[in-house]
Amino acid sequence: MPERRSFQAFHPFARLSRLLDAHPAGHDTPILLSIGEPKNQPPAFVTEEIVGAAAKWSSYPPPRGTAAYNGACADWLTRRYGLPQGMIDPQRHVLPLPGSREGLFFAVVSAVQEHAVEGKGDGAPPVILMPNPFYHVYAGAAVAMGAEPVFVPATAATGFMPNYGALDPAVLDRAVFCFLNSPANPQGAAADRAYLARLVALARRHDFIVGFDECYAEIYDTTPPAGVLEVIAESGGALDHVLAFHSLSKRSSAPGLRCGFAAGDAALIDKLDAALRVGGAGVSLPILAAGTRLWREEAHVEANRDYYRRNFELAARILGNRFGFRKPDGGFFLWLDVGDGEAAALKLWREAGVRVVPGGYMSEPGPDGVNPGARYIRVALVYDAATTEEGLNRIVQVLGDDVGDDDAAVSAAPQVAAAEG
């Protein structure tokens, strides 16, 4: 049996609280660059739509969505990825979700449950493949289901994408589900089409599902990151083994709305729906009304991209080539090589009131004992330009050109709840 571990073991913010909360911020105005929560506002029409549909609060959320919402999602996918008309059937291939997080979690619940019901495997726990570093929900879902998380390095040496094809075929045969996050949190790398096509082929060969977590797909500078559905369209349109997850949290700066969707193989969508009907909250009709309009509207998304573009231009100017800085292919994080991410995070908090996430808190040590995130900090560029500029200037002042500082003591402190998707 895989080792049972608590959810907290994987939660970067629980660990960050233990690291920092015993220490006062070293500045009167702390800047929290730790949490990847958009600070830009969604368009005002969100409120109009919710108010307009307020009579519908008395209805339960429809598990399969509405023709209007699912149609808006399918049309957006078709526009965004240049899909052939009709490839995505709004009712069969799209499932509304409160956010991508819920879908990612329940997709593992569904895959492991199916595996057990069908009596597959030889008694060994099923494997869930994930990149390392990883979004904590991936590992949490695996341990919740008694499955074995297998962490696959996504480091500078692998172009920050996991090389699943290099795994032992026996491990691949035990896999029931695999996560791919592109653009990736935290590294900001995006998979190219060839990578996506190879992963779909690998999944079919070894019969596991891939959950393509594409929630950062709309946050980019000039080149829209590739998505799995466009690759599938190019190779004939068969959706088997594939689920793609999308969300309005980042695209529309609306993480509080809890509105997203999964798209993919009809049978997998049915199974995900069945799992969500057991434990999911659904998406209420007023929220679906707002979501419908958001998926159909592009002006606010372009303005959102401008907002992040400004922040990354500031980062390029202020950081230069320190800490291995590069503009990400997508998303709103910097992944900076500071030598010792935990020591740097403590120093930044104590000396400058800047809160960042040590990269090692988003990743697991490999079989060689090396944690692939340990040298890094993750910095969220979600604030307005003035705050971002101030935060980045403080980072340079405190960390300067030196990388790493081993004098920081790690202390135990009470855990404080922290948010992030």
Ligand SMILES: Cc1ncc(COP(=O)(O)O)c(C=O)c1O
């Ligand atoms: C990689 C990744 N996937 C999924 C999510 C979940 O986002 P949401 O549930 O708001 O769509 C997040 C949120 O931070 C994330 O970073």
